[in-house]
Amino acid sequence: MSKSLYRRETTILLKLIKECRTEAGLTQADFAKALDRPQSFVSDIERGSRRLDLIQLRDICAVLGLSLVGFVERFEQLVAES
Incomplete structure (x- = not known):
């Protein structure tokens, strides 16, 4: 398994x-404010220069009104289709 930050699955995520x-x-700024983070945090995530831990991903899902399980299911479907 590749150890690169830029695996296909990372791009999909x-x-x-x-x-x-x-x-x-949500704009990046609105999203960041809801996460109580600077806008650069969201930008870094979306550009792939910041990795996320599970707790951060759960917080992101909560702000987006998504369940973590639902988000992961959607991710897995996209991976399977790619």
Whole structure:
């Protein structure tokens, strides 16, 4: 298994986070404010220069109105389709 930050699955994850944010009607600034983080935090995530831990991903899902399980299921479906 590759150890690169830029695996295919990483690209899918980053695109999915951005897609969910835009579907929620949030700008990066609004999203960051809801997460109590600077806008650069969201930008870094979406550009792939910051990795996420499970707790951060759970917080992101909560702000987006998504369950963590639902988000992961959507991610797995996209991985399977790619």
